[in-house]
Amino acid sequence: MKSTKNTRDAIRSTTDLATRLHLSRWTISRVLNGHSGVSEETQTRVRAAMQELGFQPNSLARGLRKGTTNIIGICLPEIEGLYLGQKLEFLRRALAAEGFHAMAAITNGDLQEEAQAFDRFRNLRAAGVVSFASQLTARHPRVRSITEAGIPLVFVDPTIRPPKGSVCVDRSTGMQEAVEYLFSLGHRHITTLGLGPDGHYSRDRMQGISHAYAAHGWEARHFVRQVPLANEGLSHYANGRASAAAVWNANFHPTAVLTVNDRVAIGLMDGLRSLGVRVPEDLSLVGYDAMEVGAFLSPRLTTIDARPDELIAAATERLLQSIRGEDPGAAPEVIPTRLLPRDSAGPAREPEA
């Protein structure tokens, strides 16, 4: 007695809908899956009824039977300060156009959390997975189980050496460009803030800096000093502020600073202000990420745009290709950054040799 012919009853299954329309439930199923063998008229009738009654076939049963769902898993490390954040809408829209639904898991930048999210997406028979700033290597068991299950996987700007099928930011060239720009303003002695020797992100960026010096026949280590963030427990802003004294160091005379990101740069600007150091007259500052707020500060923050729109567009394209069974190729796709010259970087304090 779970379904009756009563018109007012809720429609909960294809069976209900079928009896309601005086069809067999297999006909409904065929319409649902776009199979041939149903008359045009019946099709439109079924579709109209589905629309009108707001009927949606049970995703759980569907996924169980088909072995795949229309869910696309998105792994996000954090939700605030994510430079890709607002561009995610592009991904969502593109996926929706193909009938997929994006479901995000926030991993708090934790490797274990990310691995668990991968596992859940596999368990849910997701149609694909996109992981942002991933910490998982291709050899990680959870990554393997995703790929072994045949689920397309795209890494966007992974924090480790990019596994195959990644879309990456060209940090190296971006930094080289920034340093060239500083050279053109007469700078030579540069301090980096927050770019440690560890991690893929930092290494790539330090490499770009070295390249810039090398292109002029100089050795970077004679002109560049690395200052680590003051305290890992603090926020990026607070860390930037707390590092002002270390950056403005009497033993080393930088005329410019390259920071790990805009938040650190903004905090540093505040710290320098307290110290009476003027930006850019005394010290030039270059951020990274092109946060919107940077354009509304005084001075307006010179920064590097990591092109989140391009990154996400490329990732979307790759994912959809994989889902369609096309091979997007294993080589990581590298997206160039763009320098945004504004006011926080200016001519060097004094001409240098």
Place this chain on the structure above:
Amino acid sequence: MKSTKNTRDAIRSTTDLATRLHLSRWTISRVLNGHSGVSEETQTRVRAAMQELGFQPNSLARGLRKGTTNIIGICLPEIEGLYLGQKLEFLRRALAAEGFHAMAAITNGDLQEEAQAFDRFRNLRAAGVVSFASQLTARHPRVRSITEAGIPLVFVDPTIRPPKGSVCVDRSTGMQEAVEYLFSLGHRHITTLGLGPDGHYSRDRMQGISHAYAAHGWEARHFVRQVPLANEGLSHYANGRASAAAVWNANFHPTAVLTVNDRVAIGLMDGLRSLGVRVPEDLSLVGYDAMEVGAFLSPRLTTIDARPDELIAAATERLLQSIRGEDPGAAPEVIPTRLLPRDSAGPAREPEA
């Protein structure tokens, strides 16, 4: 031949695991669901094997059979500028402790998207739904279908009049407090930026302002002027900047401005700077949301903290109560805000009557 006794075969189902352990699959099921009737020894043996083999029962089949999953649906309007963003981790952690998994849908602030997300969560037999800054009324068909399906639903700071089971920000009292603070600094003529007559948020805040004036026996409309945002197409920052001229209006002499949020306030500060208007000497500024960056500007932004931590803690508590079958009560829970006096609001330009 879908499962063999071969030890090296992948374990994909309870049947596989059962044959592997020389048990019946119903015993596995009982362990999985914590039912009695399985010896301690067998239980530990099963659990150990599950751990070791990384076996997870198929969520789809489980949900299909039980009529509910361990997914908690989270509706988020946007991902950038969300003042609750970083506190979401608290929710995730609390849910995980109870065995639930948060899955977020980004709705882009769109009513249709939110309704669809509700529908998908219902279709997936989510164990609960939390919607942030919702635009859906309790009478919306998709909301009804969620509640009729018996799925606990909590609205956090809805943009409309709070449906039952909401957790809200006390905007009215918050604004009253802010205005009182401005009074204490000698201000009387205030301009609001971005607080229109439309919308629940704005109305509550305007009401709080009126209350503050009324408490002193004044009529707000004689002292308060509302300036709308310049252009809905722009970002909040850009809108704030573009509104500087309208705020600094020769026909009205505000000594203080209350903005709809910190982003608008930061943009406005920039616009005022271009106009040669000093903050706070010429004009005091109060933001809203307590974005972290506000504390690193010059001047440091005086703002109102909407207590996202408290909000989310309350929402989490309510959701878990509902899931446990307890009734958290229908009355909206109202969380007080907190004024953060910093440097962008100072004494009024000149003593006023």
Place this chain on the structure above:
DNA sequence: CTGTTAGCGCGTTCAA
């Protein structure tokens, strides 16, 4: 073009 049968992996109910 339409109806039938089988089974996806699991949990509940009843029997042993």
Place this chain on the structure above:
DNA sequence: TTGAACGCGCTAACAG
């Protein structure tokens, strides 16, 4: 304490 039948809602394959 353990085993077996049944069905959740759907789709693939096969009959008619």
